[in-house]
Amino acid sequence: MRILKMAGLAVATYLVAPGLALAQDGGTVTIVLAEEPSFVEPCEASRSDVGKVLKQNVVETLTQIDPTDGGIAPRLATAWEQVDDLTWRFSLREGVTFHDGAAFDAEAVKHSIDRMMDTSIDCEIRTKFFGGTALEVTPVDELTVDIKTDAPSPILPTMMGTVVIVSPNTAMGEYTRSPVGTGPYTFEAWDVGNSITLSRFDGYWGDMPAVEGAKYIFRSESPVRAAMVAAGEADIAPNISVQDADPAADFSYPNSETTRLRIDTETAPLDDIRIREALNLAVDRSAIKGTILSPDVMLATQLVAPSINGHNPDIVSWGYDVEKARALIAQAKADGTPVDSEIHLIGRTGMFPNSAETMEALQAFFQDAGFNVSLRMVEVGEWLELILKPYAEDRPPILLIDQHDNNNGDAVFTVFNKYHSEGANSTLHDEELDRTIRAAEQATGDERRKLFQKAFSIIEERIIADVMLFHMVGYTRVSERLSFTPDISTNSELPLEKISFK
Amino acid sequence: MNDNFLIGRSLQTLIALVAVLLIVFFLVRLTGDPAALYLPLDASLEERANFARNHGLDQPIIVQLGEFLSGLMVGDFGQSIRQARPAIDVVLDAYPTTLRLGAVTMVIAMLVAVALGGIAAYRPRSLVDRTAGVLSLFAASVPDFWIAISAITLFAVTLGWLPTSGTGGPAYWVMPVAVLLLRPLGVMIQVVRASMLDALSSAYVKTARAKGVGEHRVIYVHALRNAFLPVLTVAGDQAVAIANGAVIVETVFGWPGIGRVMIDSVQQRDFSVVQAVIIVVAITVFTINLVIDLLYAWLDPRVRP
Numbered sequence: 142m143r144i145l146k147m148a149g150l151a152v153a154t155y156l157v158a159p160g161l162a163l164a165q166d167g168g169t170v171t172i173v174l175a176e177e178p179s180f181v182e183p184c185e186a187s188r189s190d191v192g193k194v195l196k197q198n199v200v201e202t203l204t205q206i207d208p209t210d211g212g213i214a215p216r217l218a219t220a221w222e223q224v225d226d227l228t229w230r231f232s233l234r235e236g237v238t239f240h241d242g243a244a245f246d247a248e249a250v251k252h253s254i255d256r257m258m259d260t261s262i263d264c265e266i267r268t269k270f271f272g273g274t275a276l277e278v279t280p281v282d283e284l285t286v287d288i289k290t291d292a293p294s295p296i297l298p299t300m301m302g303t304v305v306i307v308s309p310n311t312a313m314g315e316y317t318r319s320p321v322g323t324g325p326y327t328f329e330a331w332d333v334g335n336s337i338t339l340s341r342f343d344g345y346w347g348d349m350p351a352v353e354g355a356k357y358i359f360r361s362e363s364p365v366r367a368a369m370v371a372a373g374e375a376d377i378a379p380n381i382s383v384q385d386a387d388p389a390a391d392f393s394y395p396n397s398e399t400t401r402l403r404i405d406t407e408t409a410p411l412d413d414i415r416i417r418e419a420l421n422l423a424v425d426r427s428a429i430k431g432t433i434l435s436p437d438v439m440l441a442t443q444l445v446a447p448s449i450n451g452h453n454p455d456i457v458s459w460g461y462d463v464e465k466a467r468a469l470i471a472q473a474k475a476d477g478t479p480v481d482s483e484i485h486l487i488g489r490t491g492m493f494p495n496s497a498e499t500m501e502a503l504q505a506f507f508q509d510a511g512f513n514v515s516l517r518m519v520e521v522g523e524w525l526e527l528i529l530k531p532y533a534e535d536r537p538p539i540l541l542i543d544q545h546d547n548n549n550g551d552a553v554f555t556v557f558n559k560y561h562s563e564g565a566n567s568t569l570h571d572e573e574l575d576r577t578i579r580a581a582e583q584a585t586g587d588e589r590r591k592l593f594q595k596a597f598s599i600i601e602e603r604i605i606a607d608v609m610l611f612h613m614v615g616y617t618r619v620s621e622r623l624s625f626t627p628d629i630s631t632n633s634e635l636p637l638e639k640i641s642f643k
Numbered sequence: 644m645n646d647n648f649l650i651g652r653s654l655q656t657l658i659a660l661v662a663v664l665l666i667v668f669f670l671v672r673l674t675g676d677p678a679a680l681y682l683p684l685d686a687s688l689e690e691r692a693n694f695a696r697n698h699g700l701d702q703p704i705i706v707q708l709g710e711f712l713s714g715l716m717v718g719d720f721g722q723s724i725r726q727a728r729p730a731i732d733v734v735l736d737a738y739p740t741t742l743r744l745g746a747v748t749m750v751i752a753m754l755v756a757v758a759l760g761g762i763a764a765y766r767p768r769s770l771v772d773r774t775a776g777v778l779s780l781f782a783a784s785v786p787d788f789w790i791a792i793s794a795i796t797l798f799a800v801t802l803g804w805l806p807t808s809g810t811g812g813p814a815y816w817v818m819p820v821a822v823l824l825l826r827p828l829g830v831m832i833q834v835v836r837a838s839m840l841d842a843l844s845s846a847y848v849k850t851a852r853a854k855g856v857g858e859h860r861v862i863y864v865h866a867l868r869n870a871f872l873p874v875l876t877v878a879g880d881q882a883v884a885i886a887n888g889a890v891i892v893e894t895v896f897g898w899p900g901i902g903r904v905m906i907d908s909v910q911q912r913d914f915s916v917v918q919a920v921i922i923v924v925a926i927t928v929f930t931i932n933l934v935i936d937l938l939y940a941w942l943d944p945r946v947r948p
Binding site for chain 2 (some may be wrong): 180182185236260261263265267268269272273315316318333334335358359360361362364365368369371372374462520521522523525526528529556557558564565566
């Protein structure tokens with residue numbers, strides 16, 4: 142009994158331990174995110190979990206991509222011009238200081254970019270946007286810097302919208318746990334597992350934002366996040382699932398994700414274009430929209446959203462025509478295509494809310510048209526083995542779910558990787574397409590847009606490389622005391638300066 | 644108590660621990676290449692090679708094993724790829740949260756199980772007995788996740804009595820402990836009830852009653868002490884059940900515990916963290932079982948060697 146008494150005492154001691162107050166006070170906001178960032182290293186800010194906290198809050202970029210039209214605006218750089226084929230010159234903003242007091246100048250830009258390009262650390266901004274590129278940064282004077290690439294890069298100013306600038310006191314070759322930038326907020330504290338706190342930076346060069354500070358907390362379950370805003374414990378909860386959202390109160394916004402089935406065009410019967418057309422005609426996309434998925438999703442005709450430079454508005458969405466699909470299958474069969482082979486439809490668990498239900502619906506549509514389709518849901522690890530090269534030689538015909546996010550303004554971030562014969566996720570080998578993609582990468586202005594549009598036309602109209610599905614939406618719940626409207630960039634960054642109090 | 648008993652048990656534990664270590668080391672590597680999960684989909688082959696080199700994944704597996712084992716000798720569990728800090732720090736940061744949650748849950752489960760199970764056995768088919776039966780059935784059949792979400796909706800959003808989630812003062816403990824408690828409690832009530840029924844009909848209780856020993860003394864000293872042994876036995880299993888349940892509870896309620904670390908590290912193929920977390924959990928479970936064995940021997944002289 143004495144043991145029990147002592148245990149009781151221990152329990153009581155723990156229970157009265159001082160608590161963590163989540164009350165909302167005046168000028169600060171509480172934001173509940175789906176996942177805690179694994180790290181707070183600025184050169185990983187292209188990851189959505191890191192970017193939501195750091196990007197444009199703690200650390201800023203030289204240029205800023207406008208998510209609505211893909212245009213670029215000045216941020217830490219005020220102007221830029223192309224000096225020669227390989228070199229761009231950036232003029233830097235005057236009077237900017239880092240949170241640690243260091244001056245923002247050409248040397249600081251060089252330090253940040255050199256640090257990011259150093260292969261002894263894994264920086265996602267490098268691996269995602271600058272893999273295989275060499276960047277040479279040369280300070281011209283205190284507030285002018287030249288950035289030279291080893292191959293012509295006509296959209297370097299757009300690319301600079303992804304690169305964050307850190308204090309020159311940030312060590313090379315190792316991750317920092319206390320990021321220092323020039324942004325409107327300083328990185329105050331990280332209580333691992335519990336919260337991250339930012340405070341307004343009084344020495345900020347731009348307009349002083351309304352929000353004095355922010356506390357980020359983390360709950361992986363969507364209903365819990367929604368409940369926290371409803372109960373007044375949090376102010377903003379991004380990534381609410383459609384089934385937990387209240388359509389009247391929550392904001393829906395295009396989350397820049399686009400879903401498709403990647404058709405493996407190299408395996409029979411998927412190597413027959415009639416079969417690929419039939420797959421597209423067999424799916425009644427409008428039956429999925431508003432039932433399994435949100436009524437706000439948009440039918441996609443290509444893998445980038447209409448706001449992205451290079452989107453081709455002339456590609457029309459596939460109609461639902463199961464009779465025609467059956468006729469195409471019959472034709473293909475008559476010509477000896479093995480239309481009865483089992484086609485492996487592969488989904489990924491938890492890729493988006495109701496992803497399993499969506500895959501089941503797709504399977505039913507394909508079966509209805511007469512395809513022999515099996516469905517398998519896999520975890521992210523197995524999915525990655527399937528989407529990434531190298532592909533197995535003796536693989537079966539596969540329709541693989543894919544969800545792609547491009548809110549960086551330009552189709553270049555999509556097309557090479559997904560469709561060029563050397564792309565890491567591509568199953569295509571088409572010479573004309575490869576040439577068009579390479580030409581588009583080097584082109585500028587109108588010519589660039591037209592070349593990417595031509596590439597999408599080849600992919601979706603001549604080859605039919607996908608069963609395109611939807612441009613997806615996300616829901617964000619926002620407390621009534623705030624003015625904040627989420628947009629397409631809310632998935633990857635959440636600038637506190639855009640929030641005000643009612 | 645015999646020293647050999649303790650040494651023997653500890654040795655068995657150590658051998659089991661080494662076996663767990665080796666199994667985990669190889670199993671975790673069968674799940675695939677961490678670079679695929681870690682790097683963006685469009686990372687080049689060159690970047691993938693860089694990544695492997697930076698994290699020692701380009702070495703032959705036998706070399707990796709050697710480094711892992713020699714690291715362990717000096718308490719080095721390797722670096723977390725995902726968090727870019729020592730794996731053992733990741734685990735030890737989270738460990739106290741789960742230990743507290745588990746300990747509080749375990750103590751309450753045992754106290755309530757002994758009280759309810761005892762009464763249920765003493766008065767079979769009474770209201771308490773029937774309530775305990777229904778509770779056990781409910782606890783065994785309803786998913787934790789659903790209970791947790793329903794409780795949040797009811798108690799935090801609709802009624803506003805409790806915070807939805809997070810850690811802090813007593814109010815923050817109520818729902819997580821209640822949800823985690825349910826399953827072990829259901830099992831333990833039934834175990835107490837059954838063993839108490841046995842004890843109450845045993846010869847020594849009858850003898851005690853015949854000798855005119857007071858009813859309180861019969862129950863609390865004679866019957867309950869013996870009925871407690873089976874509870875202790877299942878408590879070891881239930882400790883593992885609580886560690887499993889903590890995965891759900893910590894995920895839903897946002898507790899920064901070891902359950903969450905376990906899920907995240909497995910999903911992200913953060914090998915060093917998976918190894919560290921499993922070693923820490925294994926040591927905990929082995930220790931609990933060792934303590935239970937010792938307690939058992941102390942309570943029941945018949946099992947002493």
